[in-house]
Each structure stands twice: as C-alpha cells, then as structure tokens.
Amino acid sequence: MTAAVPEPTRSAAPQAMSEQHTVTLESIQKRDVWRFWMLVFGFGALAILVVVPLFVHQIIQYGQARPPGQAHQGESPRGNIVDRNGALLAADRFSYEVSATPSYFRSEEERMEAARLLEELAGIPAAETFNLLSTYADLKFVRLAPAISLEAGRRILEEQAILAEESGVHPLLNVTLTPTPQRYYPERAVGAQVVGSLAILGDAAWTQGVSGIEDYYDQYLRKRDGVGLTGRSFSKLSELPADVRRFLPSVAGKDLILTLDRNVQWIAEEELQWALTQFRAQSGTIIVMDPRTGEILAMANSPTFDPNDLSKADMAAVQNTAISAQYEPGSVFKMITAAAALDSGVVTPTQTLTDTGSIAVGQRVILNSDRVAHGVVDMTEALARSLNVITAQWALMLGQKQFYQYLERFGFGQVTEVDLADEVYGLIKRPGTLDWSLSDLGTNSFGQGLAVTPIQMANAIASIANGGKLMRPYIVKARVLDGQVQFTEPTVLGTTIRPETAKALTDILVDIVTDGNSAAAVPGYRIAGKSGTAQIPTEEGYTEDETIVTFAGYAPADDPRFVILVKLDRPDPNISRWASYTAAPAFSRVARRLFYYYNIPPDQVRLGQVASN
C-alpha cells in the first residue's frame, strides 16, 4: 500500500486554485485509503487472536469443562420434615458462608478495607478477618465466617454488585459468599435417630443424609436431585388440615410428613429416660406403633444426640438401634412360639403340658430360668411363669419345619422394609444349614440363639394385635411435592396367624398382664403383652448378671390402638436384672400416658359405651 503512494507524487505542484483552498496531492494522500486498510488489517489480526482461541475452546476442547461438582457449588436446599400433626422436625435455614482469596489482596490497606467493610456490613470482627487474610496471604481460600445471616449476606452482595459495576476492582470483590442452606432440627434430640442427620462424606462437595430419614430420603429431599413422586394417587396439599400445612411447602418444595407423633415421641423418650435412670441401664429403645396400619408413632433411642451439631455426637448415639441393632430377645419371643403352636393346632389354650424342670433337645438340656419344675401347666401359666421347658415342648410339637415357617411369616431374619436407613436383618439359623442343630429349635423357642431387631419384634407383636395381618412398618406418612401429596398406603406383608388364634393368644396375654398382676398393667385397661429377660451372649457363654430386658405388648386388647416395645440394655443387677421389674413398669408408664393422650377411656367405660350403643 505504502508503495502506491510515492513521495514524488505527494510533492507535486499545487493545483491551480485559490490559495486558501489549494488541493494538493499531499491532501489527496491524507484521505488516501491505505491507512484505513492498515486499520482494517489491524482489526482483522486482533479478531484472529479472538477467533482462534474461540475455536480451540468451543470445538477442540468442547466438553472439557469441569463437571458441576467441582465448581464451587453451594448446598442444595432440602425439603422440610414434619410430624403427623405438622410439627417441624427438620428444615433449612439459609445462611451465607463467607470466604476469600487471600492471595488476591495486595496490600495491608486492601485487607484492612475488606475487613472493615465486612464488619460494617455483616458484623464479622475486622481484626479477625484481617488476621486471617494476613496469615494465609499466600493461599487461595480462607473461610472468614461459616455462616452469616441472610440479611447480612445480602448487604455484602449488594455492595459487591455496586462495586463490580463501578470498578470491577475492589478488595471486597475478593470475598465470596456462598448461600448455604443449613439444616436445622428445631426439636433437637427428639426423634433424632429417626429424622437423621447430614454430614459431608469423604471428599463430596456437599452434605448428604447419613442416618434416618435424611439418609433414606436423601435424594428425594434434595431439591437439586430430580427424584419425585411415583405412582398415581395424589391429593392436594391444600386439602390437608391447616395445622399439618403450617410448615409446608418448603423452599425446596419436596417435603415429608411423618407418621411420627411428636407428642408420643416425647412421651416415649421421657419414659425411656426415666427407665434408664431408674434402673441404671446403659441404653434403651422404645417403639410405639399403630398395629392396624404399621405406622410408627414413636421410636425413641437412648443415648441420643443433637443432629444440629453432629460433630459433637457420639457415633453410637446416631445409630437407630431400633432398626439397626440386633439382639437375643429372650422370653418375649415365647409369644411368637405360642402363637405358632396355637395357630398350627398342636396345642390349645387350655391344653396342659407337664414341666419336669428340664428337657433335652438335641445335644442340649433346657432348664427353666428358675431351675424349678412347675408340673402340669396350661398355656397361660406357662407364659406367665415363662417356662422354657414348656416352650421348647411346643417347638418340638411344631417340628422344625413348621416352627421356622412361622418365624419367616412373622418376618424374623428379614428386614421389615421400614423406610429408614441402615435396617439390619437379624439372624435366624435355619435347618439344613451347617450352623443349625436340633438344639437350636429348643433354644430358639424361648428367644435364644437367634437375633432380632426391636422393630422386627414390635412388628411381629403388632401382627398378633392386628388379627394376624403383618403390616409393613413405615415412618413417612406422605410425600409432598409441588402442592401435591402422596400418602403411603399401608401394606400387608402377609398373614402370620389366623384371627381366631390372634384372639385366643390375646386373651392369654391379657391374663398374664392384667390378671397376673404384672408391673406392666394399667388399672382399668386390658393390656396384652409379655416380658423377656435375655442374657447377653459373649464368647465365653451367656453372662450371668448382664441382661437385656424387653417388654412388648399392645392395648386396648380388644381393639389395639398401639403396640409398645420397651427394651433396656444392662439394667443394674443390684436393682433388678429382670424385665418384669424394669421394662414392664416402663411399658406401663408409657401405656398410661398414651391412654390419656389418645383419650381412650378405661375399658369398662368404653366397652359399656359400645354395649349401650
């Protein structure tokens, strides 16, 4: 181009014009387009500097961006968890995590300024911020405050937006706010193992449920994960009672309504605590279920923890022992053997058997717990006195095939499929396997040599209360999503015994509790149930003094409203190591309060009303 503009041409003679308006070749030169061409060339060269990397990033490196998890992404909001009456058990409270990139601060003044603004806007102590920024000056990340309020965070963000628009450069812009939903459990330790808790596992970028419902329904509750409702039968959230809707829907819009009743849970926990203190037991569990549906009304474990601060919790306390700890149930299991014996017809309620004080089953001689022979007894007396010898006789009469069939029907050795995380199977040795021997048939009949979970035991008893129908126990009454509610349908898992058997057995069990002057009785109410004291198996055999005591029962006997299972571990033998003196009174206290809570009048009044109707 330049070559096209030779110097001689430029200095050519001026045109013949008036002096003022002379057009010279120099002036031609001035408007000559080669300079524009140079400009265009320059723009084009710069554009190539943009277009080439554009191609590289968008075509060659397509899809090489780091996956979302690796970007700094905040927690996903989670849905609320409420009890059956709408009491809030778990909810998100939003806050902002404040962090900064200390290496981006270049001077004392910049650190000071950021610290000053953070104190002014959010009340984060300036001296501390300044210290952190100075101390970690070479790092890329430092957390200045784990959680500041939503309002304080907004103030900082707004200031940042202004600053970014103004200048794009300001020490405060090196501060990052990450909105963090923080899980909040307003009831604290109440129902802690059921509701569960959250934690960051491994090198995961965000928290996840690690126990209870938070774990079992982790993906459902987390807004980011697209797990929704399945099935068809929905109702509208607006049709629920206003009380239940108090905290629904949440920000996440994916909420759970539990079968749990906060008040029943409170009663169970309080009485459990009473029992633990009274009998100096190490730990314990109380389960309250509705036998008609399988709804879990309360599930109390002790020791317990505050899910709001999992870091301080004892890991053993986080475990929901009601479903994830198996134990030898002991005599409480005789109810199952009796039910099987009655149902199969090998014995009748009034049929008598002779207790000789011992019986040999397989390689093993079985004795009564009191080492005494009780002579001729009927079923009621056998159960009331909890005679191992008689129970073993029933099992032998049933035969191994039938006996284990019944155990299977009652759900032992299988998970109940309750919708809670970490349920265990229990342990039933089966005929035909190597570790089973005939002696097991005898010991199993009174709850030794097998392991069950409290929920299995409670559910099996519930099936007797429910006329032989075994329900699937469940804890989530309804799932709420986008204004729609899906109720959990009670599920019949199977039939354990015939209704007549259930009724006959109930009468026997009532006799034991109510007429047998048991500590489990509540005056005026017919209660069916039985206690069980189990020695704890160790490698050296069964312990003599340390026991696990259980009482399981239901009431009112003619129309059971609830099943209660009380289990206490290692009550102080100096006080009592027997269930009838420990678990039984605890059962009575819970039952008494439940009659009151559910407004169930004493049987005479209630049945009188029914009769007069």
Added chain:
Amino acid sequence: MTVERSKAKAKGRYDWGLLSVVSILLSLGVVMVFSASYPRGMEGFGDPYYFVFRQVVWLVIGVAALIVTARIPYTLWDRWSIPIMGVALLSLLAVIIIGAERFGATRTYYNGSIQPSEPAKIAIIVYVSAWLTSKGRRIRDARAGLLPFGVLMGIVAVLIVLQPEISTAVLIVATAAIMLFVAGADMKQLALVGVIATGTFLMVIQYSSYAGDRIQRYLDSMGNPLASDEWQVSQGVQALMRGGFFGTGLGNGQAQQTGYLPVSWSDNIYGVIGEELGLLGALFVILLFALLAWRGLRIALRSPDNFGMLLATGITTILILQALLNTAVIVAAAPPTGVTLPFVSYGGSSLVASLAGIGILLSISRFSVESTARAPQLGRYSYERVDLRRGDGRSRVSRTGRRSAARAGSYQSTTPRHPSVGDGRVRGSSNRSKGGGSP
C-alpha cells in the same frame, strides 16, 4: 448540484446498515443480559428482571441520546470541541478529587450510576478529531503535532488511570494514536509514540497494584487457562467449553449460576453467549462488530471533511477495540479487564455513550458524499475530489477559526472537477482499494 447538496445536507440519508447492525447487537444484548442475570437478580434482589429492567431503561435513554446526536449536524461538535473537552477533563478530575470515597474505585460519582470515563471517551475523540483537523498537515511536524498531542494524551491518560481505569486509558490512547495515524502522521513518529506509550503503560501497571497483579496472574495462567488462578479466566473458558458449536440454548447456561462466571451479565456476557449460543453465537457477535467496523469506516471514508472522517474513525475504532478487548478476555487471550462489550453488556454509562457515538456516526453518514444526490457520471472521481478538497487541512490551518462543513461545501462549486487532477495512478489505486475495500 453541489450547491443543492450543500443546502439540503440535513436531508441526507442515514446509514441504515449501521443502524441495523447496532439494533441487532442491542436486541441480543437485552436477551443475553436477562439470561445472564436472572439467577443473580433472584438471589440478590429477589427479582429476576432486576438487571434487565435497568438495562432497558438505559437503552431507552441511550436511544434518545442516539436520536439527538444523529439529528445534530456533527459539525457542531467541531465548534464546541474545546468546551466539551474541558467538561470531560473537569468531570474526570472531579471524580478523582471529590468522587465518592468508595475504596479503590473513584471511577464513578452520583451514586455509582455514572462513569464519567464513558462519555469522556466520546468527548476526547471529538476533541482529538478537531485538534488533528486544525493542525492539518502540520501534524507531521513533531513540535506542532506530536509533542502537543503527546502531552494532551498524557494528561488524559493520567486522569483516566487515576480513575482508576487502566484498560479504558489504554483504549483511548490506542484510539487517539490510530486517529493520528489516519490523519496522516509520520510513521516514524508514530512508531516512537508507540514505544513511549508502551513503556509508560508497562510502568503504570508495574506501579499499579491492581492491574499489575491481574496481569501477573494472567501470565501465570496463559499455558492452561482452565487451571487459572484467576477465577474469571477459568470460568470464562469453561463456559465456552460447555457451549460447543451450537450452545446449550438460551437460558440453559451454567455460567450465570452462582459460583460460576462472575459478573456474567456485564463484563463477561460474552462467556454466556459462548455457552448458550455456542460458537455460532460467538462468531455472530464478531461478525456484527465486523459489519459495524465496515459501516463505520465507510462513513469515515465518505465523510465530507477531515473532521468527520477522523471523528467517525475514532468512534468506530474505540467501539471495535473495546469489543475485541472484551472478547479477548473471555477467550483468555488477554488479561481480565473492566471493559464491557459495547451494546451487549449490562451497564448504563457505557450503553448511553456508545449509542451517542453511533448517533454521531449516523449524523456524519447523513452528510456523506454518497448519500446525497450526485450525478452518476461523476462517479468515483467526483467523490474522491470532493473528499480531498474538504479534507484540505491547510486551508483550515491558515484560518483562525474552525469552519463548518457548510462553509467547506461552498468551496466545491469553485473547484474544477475533472479527472486530470492529481495522479491518475494514485487515484486509480485508491479507488480500487475503496471499491472493494470497505472493511
């Protein structure tokens, strides 16, 4: 004919091509600002329309400014260039002295909504155009041209660097240098200017904590932008990587979500375009700016006088440079700056100033030689000569005052118009260049 034209100059045609290009950019801008800002609007202000609403308000103000400047004969700016420059310098100074004592950024006053450096860009271009025009050929004389020019640009640059807006200062100095070049500066002198300016620039960033740090961090990450220390760089590049050829679709981008690309609706909107509209969208934006450059430089070439030519060149250049710098930042070809993508990025002052600049370009186009009726047979020769005469710097220099185009237009009638003027070869080559050449 020429007399007619000089009388009817206000009835000339606007450059509809330029207007179309700018309209497309503006529409794209509003859509993308919404797409890029709704999560932040929701989060920060509880209103997804927070940013886009303000953008539309500024757009309306900008269009008003465009209409006003398009209707004002551009020669007015020539006459008022000194007061305009004075106001610009004073406002820059005012920001520094009394500007809101917001830490580290004295760039704005009046509640943070006005950046004086934005209108100052246009004011400085106006002044430089007028000054270069008045100097005419004497700009080749170092003492009359280069030295005062250098001093002037030095003052301006210092004021803007103190704002502190180093990237804007660089843009303005580069634009002024290009204008000097287009005005016919001596190449050797221009090279000297380049060396001195670069040296000064390096010194400034050396001593400027914020710019130096950014550039250092950028240089550290040149090899692998993905692993860049600079969050903005790695996030911008990753947004492009997610986009691919066709993009993720409007509103489906991740870049604007919290924790990804910072200020995605403003400085970094090109990253959102790259992600959501893909390479196609990103290239489309570059194509639009190429068209803008073509129309702008075409207006410059066809402007009836040197002032118009320089003014059009200056405005076009600063817009193009700004777009190039902004996009270069996103593709990690340049260190992060605070420069917006003209017409597309969120930001009131920038939008209004850019639109006012387009208005001035339209005003110049109205006076363009081609847009007025002219005898077809005169062809390019006529065009060229008219240009040349108007661009005669000497006649201006010889007079004391500045002179309107109307006055200049009157010379035309007295000018002989035949192909023998000048050297045919030169003109021929110019014509060829121009014929195919509008960028």
